[in-house]
Amino acid sequence: MWLGNRFLFSSLLLTLLVSSSGTVAEGIGPSDYDRSRWHPIHHKPVIDNVIDDQCLSCHQEILERNVLDRSPAGVKSSEVLAWYQTLTTYEGEQDTFHRRHLVTPLAKELMDLRCNTCHQGNDLREEAPVPPDHSNRDMTLRKSVNPDVCLMCHGANPYKLMGLPKPWAESRDMFQGNCLLCHAHIRTTRHQVNFLKADAIEEAAKIDPDVCYGCHGGRQWYRIGYPYPRHAWKGMSNVVPDWAKGRPTESEPRFQIKTQQAAK
Ligand code: HEC
Ligand code: HEC
Ligand code: HEC
Ligand code: HEC
Ligand code: HEC
Structure with missing residues (x-):
């Protein structure tokens, strides 16, 4: 009994x-x-x-x-x-x-x-x-x-492994400031995670290429870059570069889109 x-x-x-209907x-x-x-x-x-x-x-x-308009000492936040x-x-x-x-x-x-x-x-x-x-x-x-979460969008730009001669801020003019010059064909399986709007990112980047840089070096709070998973893409070579050996080939399970749908 x-x-x-x-x-x-x-x-x-x-x-x-x-249950996820608001009853918790x-x-x-x-x-x-x-x-x-x-x-x-x-x-x-x-x-x-x-x-x-x-x-x-x-x-x-x-x-x-x-946020406060002005600090207790009177300094305006806009300044x-x-x-x-x-x-x-x-x-x-x-x-x-x-x-x-x-x-x-x-x-x-x-x-x-x-x-x-x-x-x-x-x-x-x-x-x-x-x-x-x-x-x-x-x-x-x-x-x-977990600061790794922040690092995904606030890490350093991986210019060395991309084969760029100098950091993006100095080499960007060689590539018309446009990441998509290469990334229209390289690592194209990207952002398929439940906390990003993958299509909207690509659309926004076509209008303003700096959108990409924003999360990949443009708001860099860390010295290091995030070791992103390396998803297979169309036209990918079979040769894995040294730096990419041991990289996962899928996003973290809790970020995969199916996980989000299960939670809905
Ligand atoms: C039933 C009400 C309730 C719900 C629902 C709730 N919290 Fe809280 N949470 C509290 C209270 C009360 C505290 C203690 C706050 C304090 O002492 O200032 C707290 C503390 C916290 C703290 C520490 C805050 C601090 O200032 O020290 C965090 C972070 C937090 N909650 C996040 C969350 C998140 C994320 C969720 C949803 C997953 C959540 N809470 C859901 C009531 C709730
Ligand atoms: C999915 C990507 C993403 C993640 C994860 C992320 N950020 Fe951000 N962060 C952004 C973007 C995009 C902005 C700019 C937002 C804007 O300008 O409206 C931003 C802005 C900021 C700012 C500037 C806020 C301001 O108003 O000046 C700080 C500080 C920051 N993030 C810290 C963090 C920290 C700490 C974490 C981890 C707890 C984190 N971010 C996780 C994308 C991210
Ligand atoms: C981008 C990552 C991120 C997201 C998304 C996020 N938080 Fe936070 N949250 C943080 C961080 C980092 C802190 C600061 C920890 C500290 O002050 O030590 C924090 C602090 C808090 C605190 C306690 C301090 C405070 O500011 O009062 C509460 C409560 C809280 N979050 C609730 C939430 C709730 C509710 C949501 C969803 C609506 C949410 N957070 C979404 C990263 C995040
Ligand atoms: C000259 C061509 C080129 C340009 C321009 C370029 N990239 Fe790359 N990028 C690459 C190559 C090549 C790789 C590595 C491909 C691989 O995985 O084998 C790469 C990889 C990446 C990675 C994954 C890094 C990792 O650790 O897995 C990110 C993120 C990235 N690029 C973002 C950008 C952003 C943002 C811009 C613009 C600011 C940009 N790229 C400009 C060629 C380029
Ligand atoms: C709002 C932040 C944000 C923006 C904007 C953004 N990225 Fe990302 N990017 C991320 C995050 C977070 C990941 C890691 C997602 C994961 O875990 O699969 C990532 C992963 C990548 C990767 C690794 C792909 C792989 O193999 O999984 C490349 C390459 C990349 N981004 C390039 C770009 C390019 C090019 C743009 C502009 C079109 C861009 N990013 C815009 C946050 C962003």
Whole structure:
């Protein structure tokens, strides 16, 4: 009897957990602070199967917050632009990190990032209250995101392995500033992942070739480049260059399009 009940309970729980229709947070309002804070949605396996609306039902501030007009010392935000904010691809006023990846015009046009593309859920046992101060539960780890995710779009331009004589900024004129001069035929099976809009990227790059550079060196926060998977393409040679030996030939499983469809 008891076992039966428990079974019923756990299968109910499972249904609740895996359904992606917005029910995960149901019954727990954001007002119930502790239960929300420790809600299983923050951890694996639940976090892998949620849609953004479920996170946003508690974390609306992520998309609503804005940067300050001016710093407490009075410096206007419009006067403290970083170098990359002076490029033509940077639109509008300064905005928050989350908004730049989820809702700005460029983000919406080219990308389809989800909360769980970056937030993959931490292990509760690693939430790390430091004894003797058990109140130290500021969830630092929960905020942490695997930097490899960022590296995919903010790494260095791989000009050496592409056979270019100099970094793109210096050699671009030789190629009319256009990556597609080569990439209309080389590595053409690209961007088939659930957080990018592959067709829109190709369209946008035909109008403004700098679109490609934007994610492949133009917003470089790292010294290194990302070792991309090397998908087979039409006309590819059988000879694998040395630098590419050992590279995967498919995108990471969690990014493959079929994974996303299964989660929908
Ligand atoms: C039921 C409400 C609820 C849902 C749903 C929810 N969260 Fe949370 N989350 C909270 C609360 C409450 C905290 C603790 C916030 C605090 O103490 O400032 C928190 C903390 C966090 C933190 C650490 C924040 C910090 O400032 O320390 C992150 C990151 C986070 N949540 C991300 C997510 C993501 C991603 C999702 C969706 C997968 C999600 N949350 C879904 C309520 C929720
Ligand atoms: C491009 C990757 C990325 C995406 C997409 C993303 N986040 Fe974050 N998020 C981060 C990073 C990085 C931090 C900052 C960690 C830190 O401050 O240490 C963060 C911090 C947070 C925090 C805590 C700090 C804060 O700013 O309040 C919350 C809550 C949060 N994210 C929720 C979300 C939700 C909800 C979504 C989906 C609507 C989302 N994030 C989408 C990378 C991302
Ligand atoms: C799928 C590609 C992609 C991923 C993954 C990604 N970014 Fe970005 N990032 C962009 C694009 C595109 C922009 C420019 C958006 C715009 O100008 O509206 C950008 C802008 C930024 C900016 C400038 C924001 C501003 O307003 O000045 C920072 C900082 C940043 N990203 C950091 C990160 C970090 C940290 C991560 C990992 C947690 C990350 N990005 C993951 C594509 C990506
Ligand atoms: C002169 C021709 C040429 C030009 C111009 C060119 N590329 Fe490449 N690119 C290549 C070649 C060749 C490879 C390696 C092909 C292979 O896998 O064997 C490559 C590979 C790449 C890779 C994969 C790197 C890796 O580690 O797997 C990326 C990303 C890339 N190019 C982006 C760009 C971008 C963005 C531009 C424009 C800013 C550009 N390329 C301009 C020829 C070119
Ligand atoms: C919004 C960011 C973004 C833009 C814009 C972008 N890329 Fe990429 N690119 C990526 C990411 C992320 C990957 C890795 C995807 C994966 O894991 O399969 C990638 C992978 C590649 C690869 C490796 C292909 C392979 O074998 O899988 C090449 C080549 C490449 N991009 C070239 C380009 C060119 C050329 C353009 C312009 C037409 C461009 N990229 C525009 C983010 C971007």
